[in-house]
Structures are given as C-alpha cells and as structure tokens.
Amino acid sequence: MSNGVISISLDQHLPEEPFFDTQYRRAPKRELLLNEREIKLALKNALRYIPEKLHEQLAPEFLEELMTKGRIYGYRYRPEGHIQGKPIDEYKGNCIEGKAIQVMIDNNLDFDISLYPYELVTYGETGQVCQNWMQYQLIKKYLEVLTDEQTLVVTSGHPLGLFKSHKSSPRVVITNGLMIGMFDNPTDWSKAAALGVSNYGQMTAGGWMYIGPQGIVHGTFNTIINAGRLKLGIGEHEDLAGYLFVTSGLGGMSGAQPKAIEIAGGVGIVAEVDYSRIETRINQGWISKVSDNLEEVFRIAEEFKKDKKTIAIAYHGNIIDVLRYAVDHHIHIDLLSDQTSCHVPYDGGYCPAGISFDERTRLLREDKENFIVKVNESLRQHFELIKELTAQGTYFFDYGNAFMKAVFDSGVSEIAKNGVDTSEGFIFPSYVEDIMGPMLFDYGYGPFRWVCLSGLETDLDKTDQAAMDVIDPTRRGQDRDNWIWIRDAKKNNLVVGTKARILYQDAIGRRDIALRFNKMIREGAVGPIMLGRDHHDTGGTDSTFRETSNIKDGSNVTADMAVQCFAGNAARGMSMVSLHNGGGVGIGKAINGGFGMVLDGSERVDEILMASVPWDTMVGVARRNWARNEHAMETAKDYNKNYGGDNHITMPFVASDEVIERVFKNRKS
C-alpha cells in the first residue's frame, strides 16, 4: 500500500514446486466435461491470477492439473506445511474481523479437519473453501488490509475486490455455486467449476465456519433422543437408558452414531463391513466394544439394557445379518435406522449381504453387473426384514441417506406411498420430516456454534459454563437435552482444530448466549469469539428433501426464505454472510444462507446481536408457521406476545379440511 492506494495481486516470484505428504487423502479426478475451446478458456481463466512473466512456466503445469485432476488447483501456491487456525493474535490485519475470518479459513484447511486438504476440500466429498490456492493467497492478502469500513466480496472463492462500505456493514460477503435457473444442474455446474468460475462450498466449507466432527455428533444425538421422545414415550427428563438402537455405518457422518448413542445413554449396535472404519472409531474412543459374533453382540446389548447402562457396540459385518438375527431370535429393537451410503448404492455405497468387504471391492472393480444384481437382492431383503421388525413395534426412520429411494430402485414399489412412484414419498418417515423438523426446527432449535479465537482451552471452558447457565433445563425436553450436552461437552472430548463448540439452541437462547459472551469479552474474562452455524437449521436453508421436508404448503420447492435470511443478516450487520447452492444435497437441490459474527465485546456488537441473531432463526420459524406447522405456530405466537413491540410475525388462519372438502364437493355436483 502506498499513498493510501492499495495494490493487491500475487507476487512476481515463482513459489517452490509443491510437496504432497502421502499420509493425507487426495481428491479423486473430477469430471472434466470441457471441449478443446473450453479447456483453453479454463487455462486462460486460471492465469488471470498469475503475473504475465510466469505464464510460460505455469501454463503447462496448470494444463496438466486440469487434465489429470479435472480442476486447476494451483498446487504451487499452497503455503508449505501444516495450515491451521492459530490464535487470532498471530494474524496480521487492520480489523478484528479480517483476522478472525482468516482463523476460520485456516481451520477449514487443517490436515486434521479437511477431507482433501491439498484440493481445499473441507468435507462432503466436494465442499471447497475456495477453488484454488491463488484465490486462497489473494483472500489472505485482502483480509490483512481490510478495514472496518470496507467489504470484501467473494464470488465462488474468487475475491472480486474490496469495496467501501460502513462500520455496520458485513466485512465479507460470500456467494458460492449460484447458477442461472436454466443452468442450475450438476452438469452445467460441473463445466463452470472446471472453467474455474464456480465453487461448490457445501455450506460451512465455502462459508468458512466448519468446526470438525462435533457438529454431526450433536445433530445425531438430537435425532436419536427425539426419536425416543416421539415414538418410545420417553419423558422430557429421561434419556435412552434401557433402549436399543440398531443401525449401520461407521463412515464419515455415520461414524457419529455410536458416540451419539452413548451420550444419549442408550445401547447401540452399529454394523460396519469395513474394518478400517471400525478402527478409526476405536482410536477415537467412540465405540466401546467390537465383535463379529452376533450371539455375543446381542447378549451384551441385553445386559446393558437391563442395567440401564450405555454402550455402543460395533458389529463387524453386514447390517442384514444383524436384522435377520434379531428377527430369528425374536429380539426387540426399539429404534432402527441405516446410514450406509445409499445415495450411491451401485458405486460402493452399499455392501451386499453374503459377501465380504474385500469381495465387494473386487466385484465392484471386475464385475459391476453382478455387483448391481447383488445390491438389489440385498436391498430387497433389507426391506423385508425392516417390515418384519416394524410389524413387531420397531420404529424405523430413514437417515437422509436415500435408503428408501434405493430400495424402490431395487424393484420394491411397495415402499412408495402410492405403490407406484416416489412422487408422494415413502411408507417410512425420514429423520427431518418426522423428527428434526417438528421436534427441533419448528421451535427454532438449531446448530448454534462458537469458536474461541484466543485458542485458549480455558476460554472454551468458561463459555461452556456461561452457555449452560443461560439454558433453563426445565422448560422443555429439548432444553434439557441441550443442557446435558453442554454440561458433558468437555468430557466428551470432541474438539478437533480450533477451540470450538456446537450447541443446539432456539432463537432467544442463541441471542442470550451471544450477549453473555460479548459481555464476558467486554469484562476481559475471555478473548474474542466467532459465532456461526451450519445449514442443518430452522432458518437459512431451503432444501426440499432435507431441512424443509416437513413443509407441506407447497413452498418446499421455493428458496425465498434462505435468500431473505442471508439478506437480513447482511442488513443487520453480521460480520460475514454467505449464500450457497446445494449444501448437503447437491447443486440445484438446496439454497443455504449462512453467517459468521465476530464478538469483540463492544456495544456496537451487542446491537447487532440483538437484531440479527433472533432474525436468523425466526425467519425460518415464521415461514414454518405460515406453512401451518403446529409447533412453529406456537413458537411464532409466543414470539409475537413476548417481543411484539419490535416484531410481528404473520399468523395463518387454518381452514378446516371439512370446509375444503364440502366446498369442493358442492362445486363438483
């Protein structure tokens, strides 16, 4: 910078050749659908970041990356060694938000956190922080000069530039993967990504708010315990002690199940065919017993059930064998689900019964046709076993893994509600439709999170305690569950990367915790804090088959709420706001609005929190209320009563079905 004029671009010198540590996973080659003209365009696009004198040298390197990896990542521009979210004081910057946001970006790229760290993928197979390392370098430079009267605009990972704004404006505005309607599909998006003009950010990857695996554990805990409340009649002050949950999968997300069942106090049996996945969870301490003997598995489960003690048992083998054993031996299963990767059953996501994991891998490689036949046979058996168990009182729910669709595709039309096609859904409920939607999202409960930017463990302990003090565990079962979660959070030892915590809360809970934290910072009790959330929430996300799947007024195909949430957060001065296409489910299937808010202890931040934090959640409650969701109507009514001076939510009048039917019949006759 000179004479107040900023000049920001990559340096003239060529970085060293990249080094790849082989202990870290690498992203597979991505689909490359470009023709020759487009390949040249992609190359030209990537070279926009590079000073001209380096083009001769880097053009062939970038072309090689494109042809072998399907994308240009600019590996040479990755900073050497271990990237990690360090204490905020170790970063350079002109404002606290610039430094805080860099902490979050670096945490998303940490070797211990990121799925494919060299390809900037944080989670969800393709969710990237930004598209390439040149963008990373430029964003970092911008964040270092950013002042509290400027806004950095980031379009699909590309830092478009710094623009003059106000102290009360967001410091960073991010959009990811947004496409014009007619191109809003995976194929056109994939071309745009290969051209280097679009990024799939999932949500907290490209929205820079990922905090490692604890987020998924809390969500899974909430799903299981609320399934118990809804279907097993577990009281508001009870947990799953004495109940059995059977499921499958110890992979990326599914691996949270054993930890969640132990936190919920129940007994869990989780089938997993791949022993290496079991090993990962043993090393983490997330399972307490492994066996490949079903007699032993069920005997131990029964003992722990009787004693009302908790245990998570990994069964090394196929879920079908577990279910058949239970049917044959008349063993009662209380809760049943499945988290095999049924969204890709024929690509290895679902291991057929009767063969080992190694045999499955061989068949997949050498005899795909036979593999598909076996998968279909297995899915049909799986369905029959679930039918037998549910007939005996087991509650089965689909865990958002497209299990029911896979069963339908295997030839079981009976699983479709109308027995013909999937247009009216399936005979078994899905976890959001039945559990998370009505039990949590309609009240406003969602995945509130914070990061102690000082990097101090003691700050995290103090914030855990403060958050616990804000919750009234006697108000609702959900509050009690969240109170227990935060009480035991440290003991459960779930932190990976920055000192972060997730805690499901409703709108006012989130606001009050945020204000409490800001006061603690003001008083010098803790250092600065970053707040945020993920997409699995009441507000922010419009996702027809996931977050908004329990919206039945026809508006679950619209994305107005997510966009309003994003715009409203920006208008109210959140530090960082983001809007993404596809988070959680894929391009064209969801829109997610997210945020990050830096607490610095100031009164300015108090004012922003008062207006923005409740808005971020209540926009979702208001919309769910308008869709006539009972619990959302209750919540909106209370909100109008308690916060009526400043807010008012439009309430629906609910027409009785009897009136509609009569009017309809009269008109016809």
Ligand SMILES: NC(=O)c1ccc[n+]([C@@H]2O[C@H](COP(=O)([O-])OP(=O)(O)OC[C@H]3O[C@@H](n4cnc5c(N)ncnc54)[C@H](O)[C@@H]3O)[C@@H](O)[C@H]2O)c1
């Ligand atoms: N946890 C959540 O909150 C959540 C939310 C939405 C969707 N999902 C879905 O859950 C699924 C699982 O996600 P993941 O990240 O864990 O995937 P993953 O592929 O990492 O794990 C799935 C595991 O299932 C095992 N498996 C496959 N077939 C089996 C069988 N027949 N018996 C026993 N084990 C078997 C595999 O070996 C693998 O380890 C995905 O479809 C995902 O989209 C999860």
